[in-house]
Amino acid sequence: MTNQQDFIITLKNVNKWYGEFHVLKDINLNVKMGERIVICGPSGSGKSTMIRCINHLEEHQEGDIVVDGVLLNNDLKNIGQIRKEVGMVFQHFNLFPHLTVLQNCTLAPIWVRKMPQKEAEAIAMKYLERVKIPDQANKYPGQLSGGQQQRVAIARSLCMNPRVMLFDEPTSALDPEMIKEVLDVMVELAQEGMTMLCVTHEMGFAKKVADRVIFMDAGQIIEENEPESFFNNPQSDRTKLFLSQVLGH
Amino acid sequence: MEKFIPIPSRPAPVVEVGLIGWMRKNLFSSIPNTLVTLFTVYMMWIVLVPFLNWAFISADWIGDSRQDCDSGGACWVFVTVRWNLFMYGFYPEDSYWRPNLAFILLLGILVWLSVPRLPFKKWVAIAALTVYPVAAYTLLYGGFGLDVIPTHRWGGLMLTLVLALIGIVVAIPIGILLALGRRSEMPVIRMVCVIFIEFWRGVPLITILFMASVMLPLFFAGGTDADKLMRALIGIVMFQSAYMAEVVRGGLQALSKGQFEGADALGLSYWQKMNLVVLPQALKIMIPGIVNTLISLFKDTSLIVIIGLLDVLGMVRQALADPAWLGYPAEGYLFAAFMFWIFCFSMSRYSIYLEDRLNTGHRK
Ligand SMILES: Nc1ncnc2c1ncn2[C@@H]1O[C@H](COP(=O)(O)OP(=O)(O)O)[C@@H](O)[C@H]1O
Ligand SMILES: [Mg+2]
Numbered sequence: 001m002t003n004q005q006d007f008i009i010t011l012k013n014v015n016k017w018y019g020e021f022h023v024l025k026d027i028n029l030n031v032k033m034g035e036r037i038v039i040c041g042p043s044g045s046g047k048s049t050m051i052r053c054i055n056h057l058e059e060h061q062e063g064d065i066v067v068d069g070v071l072l073n074n075d076l077k078n079i080g081q082i083r084k085e086v087g088m089v090f091q092h093f094n095l096f097p098h099l100t101v102l103q104n105c106t107l108a109p110i111w112v113r114k115m116p117q118k119e120a121e122a123i124a125m126k127y128l129e130r131v132k133i134p135d136q137a138n139k140y141p142g143q144l145s146g147g148q149q150q151r152v153a154i155a156r157s158l159c160m161n162p163r164v165m166l167f168d169e170p171t172s173a174l175d176p177e178m179i180k181e182v183l184d185v186m187v188e189l190a191q192e193g194m195t196m197l198c199v200t201h202e203m204g205f206a207k208k209v210a211d212r213v214i215f216m217d218a219g220q221i222i223e224e225n226e227p228e229s230f231f232n233n234p235q236s237d238r239t240k241l242f243l244s245q246v247l248g249h
Numbered sequence: 250m251e252k253f254i255p256i257p258s259r260p261a262p263v264v265e266v267g268l269i270g271w272m273r274k275n276l277f278s279s280i281p282n283t284l285v286t287l288f289t290v291y292m293m294w295i296v297l298v299p300f301l302n303w304a305f306i307s308a309d310w311i312g313d314s315r316q317d318c319d320s321g322g323a324c325w326v327f328v329t330v331r332w333n334l335f336m337y338g339f340y341p342e343d344s345y346w347r348p349n350l351a352f353i354l355l356l357g358i359l360v361w362l363s364v365p366r367l368p369f370k371k372w373v374a375i376a377a378l379t380v381y382p383v384a385a386y387t388l389l390y391g392g393f394g395l396d397v398i399p400t401h402r403w404g405g406l407m408l409t410l411v412l413a414l415i416g417i418v419v420a421i422p423i424g425i426l427l428a429l430g431r432r433s434e435m436p437v438i439r440m441v442c443v444i445f446i447e448f449w450r451g452v453p454l455i456t457i458l459f460m461a462s463v464m465l466p467l468f469f470a471g472g473t474d475a476d477k478l479m480r481a482l483i484g485i486v487m488f489q490s491a492y493m494a495e496v497v498r499g500g501l502q503a504l505s506k507g508q509f510e511g512a513d514a515l516g517l518s519y520w521q522k523m524n525l526v527v528l529p530q531a532l533k534i535m536i537p538g539i540v541n542t543l544i545s546l547f548k549d550t551s552l553i554v555i556i557g558l559l560d561v562l563g564m565v566r567q568a569l570a571d572p573a574w575l576g577y578p579a580e581g582y583l584f585a586a587f588m589f590w591i592f593c594f595s596m597s598r599y600s601i602y603l604e605d606r607l608n609t610g611h612r613k
Pocket of ligand 1 (some may be wrong): 023042043044046048
């Protein structure tokens, strides 16, 4: 038996509806510190909704979500507490176009963590170097390629020094030749021991870094396993079908 | 394998150069285009030439009574003898320096804020919103050793500017709050804002001004003492805020949901998200809409004539009714139109300039 304390994220019997539509059904998920989880499944299966519940971009109606020991409810203090510790990278980057790359990265540390500007800038430069674009620091997001923007978005999240990173299809909006540069950054991050929940269809990435792959369909977690077994020996026929479609070409 | 060598880029072809080239391309490119050009030139000839002749060449500029207007052209003497009245209303002549100074300070602030090289922008902006209103009020109205000049003596262009400026400056923040309230997740706040906006937007300004002057005193004990200008201003601000709120809402809606989520995910609070992420972008989008409502407010200020205050147009109309000067409506209205046009056009240009400056050129 593992103690509750060992889990950085716990979802217990989480249910969510959009109006009448039951989008998440009895979701149970425990994430250990340092664990790397890849979530896949057909479009509309609720993957985004699930990870967006973790930082309360979506509200769940039933069940408990505990992040880093904080119970997620409607208490604004708890929500703020959790968002500080949970970074998120979106499909469409969601960088702030009116701010430079550097300002994008220092905004939250300065205003949320109350960090002095100098210090925030030093940290931002450190992470921009890690994602290999320190030379773009004073440009605006609109002047960068998609791959560069997504790397800025990753750096921006890292600047808050989060304990968990959520990725929602970070490479889906990118041209093929830019996918690799973003995945490389993510692989590095994984190897450094960052706890990651990553919705992606990049199965190569899953095989390479995931400790666990979760397959969702119709708002449920259908199957979860180590990547090795997940890909070579899927248990459910739904998973098999999905894998044949994704890996087929 | 053959090595790929890209074809070097060449400069774009230069087909038309110089004035002749430009005219050939734009004015005489085809037979219909040539006809349109000739027709337009002809129309300008028959309309513009007599007008220019009337307004400038054979106009009378100098004098002090209508006897000086004998050339058959425009009688600008009508305007020049009343210049002070049109500018300041019945404001005492020996105090003209006060509104003048207030106006120069305002221009100074605007120029300071719009010239990129000048430093301390933030402080100038803060002073513009805190120190300047107090200073301007003291200058115009009095206090701190200056004679009090009651607002019923204010008039002309000065009154127009006071109304428009206060209407604008106060309505913008209220409008922003109303727009945010309208999108709030709290039903009570949302409802209050919707009712407020829809009420003021549904009533013509002229009715509001009328209510402000006639009905307000009925509802509030002591309301009769409240300054007439103050009452009109409250009405104008309410009206203008409602319009502003809808412009702001349009700007907020133009922002992608991702911007809100990006800010949320970073842990920014509601007000941080609004001030640092949402409003700076939304305001930029809203500039044309804001300026549009400002221009229409600027012109609507003339309506205060119905409560007995005389803005620049009101002053002109009063002058037109002067028995000693009957017969110069063209000059009077043209002058009033020109005054409005100068300010509205400047606002329009200023907004284009602002848009250019704020545009980082790289919207997503
Ligand atoms: N705001 C919303 N309102 C109503 N339905 C929604 C909303 N967002 C998502 N959905 C629906 O919920 C389901 C799950 O969506 P999502 O979590 O985005 O799926 P995925 O990320 O797996 O593709 C989809 O059927 C989608 O149409
Ligand atoms: Mg999704």
